[in-house]
Amino acid sequence: MDRIKPCYFLFPFLFTLPCFMGPTWCHTEAEILLKFRTSLTNYDSQLDDWNASGPGPCTGDNPNWTGIRCSNGSVFGLKLENMGLEGVIDIDTLKGLQLLRTVSFMINSFAGPFPDVNKLVYLRVLYLENNSLSGAIRDDGFAGMKALQKDFLGWNNSSGSIPKSLATLPKLLQLSLEWNHFEGRIPDFEQDNLSLVNLAYNNLYGPIPYGLSNMNPSFFAEKKKSGNNVTVGKISEDKSANYYKKLWENARLHFVRKERERFELQDLLRASAEVQGSGSSDFGWTRHGGEEVQANEQDGERGIS
Secondary structure (H helix, E strand, O other): OOOOOOOHHHHHHHHHHHHHHOHHHHOOHHHHHHHHHOOEEOOOOOOOOOOOOOOOOEEOOEEOOOOEEEEOOEEEEEEOOOOOOEEOOOHHHHOOOOOOOEEEOOOOOOEEOOOOHHHOOOOOEEEOOOOEEEEEOOOOOOOOOOOOOEEEOOOOEEEEOOOHHHHHOOOOOEEEOOOOEEEEOOOOOOOOOOOEEEOOOOEEOOOOOHHHOOOOHHHHEEEEEEOOEEEEEEOOOOOOHHHHHHHHHOEEEEEEOOOOOEEOHHHHHHOHHHHHOOOOEEEEEEEOOOOEEEEEEEOOEEEEO
C-alpha cells in the first residue's frame, strides 16, 4: 500500500491565503497606523513615537504610542484629541485594525465631507466633535453599526437631514449633533435605552418624536436667524402620531356622558337615541393603567383636553 505523502507544497499557499482575502491581513498594527498617519497633516512632533524602529503600539494593555488605547497587546482605541490635526480621516486604512472599538478625533481641524465611518462596523464609540466637517451625511451613513453606543458629532458644519440610520442603531445610548446645520424633521428614534440625544442649535422643525420626549428641552433649542441676530426658540413639542399609536395599543375606547357615567360601544349602539337626546357628549378613552386622555366633541368642534 502506498503511503499518503504530505502536501508540503501547499504550506506556503496557506500562509499567504489571508493576503488574497484582504490586504490588511498582511500588515501589522504598526504598519497600519503608520500608513494612517500619512493621511494626517499638522501633527508636528506629537506623533514622533509612532515609528517602526521602536516598540510596537502596544505592550499588553499599555500603549507605547501617543493616542493609542490597548487591550491584550492589540489596538483597542484611538484618542487623538486637541492636536490641531488636519488632512483626511482614512477609514479604509483603519479597517485593518481588527479590534478597534473606540475612536476620538475631537477638537481638531478636520474638514471636508463626513468620513464613511460605517465601514468600521464593530465601533462602539465615535467622537468627532469640534471639527469642520461639512456637507450632508448619507441616510445610510451609520447603517450596519450595530455595536455603536456613543456618537458625538456636534460643533461641525454638517448639513442636510439627520441620517435616518441613526434611529435604527440597536445599542445607541448617546447622540450629540448640536451646533450643526441639520434641517428638516427629526427621525423617529425608538431605541429603549437612549439617555442623551442633543439636537440643539440646528435648523430643525416639526414635532419631537415620542421616543425623545423624556430628553432635556434644552437639547431641542433652535437657532433662528433674523438679520445678523440669532434668537433661541424651541421645536414644537407636539407628540407625534407614533405616540398616539402606542397609546391606542394600551387603551380601550369608552364613552362618557356629561354626568361622567361610562358605557361601552355596544351600550351606545343599543341606546343611541338616548345619547343623542342628552345634549353634548364627551368621547374619551382610558389606558388600562388608569390615566385618561379625553377628547371632547361640542358644537361640531373637536379637541383634546
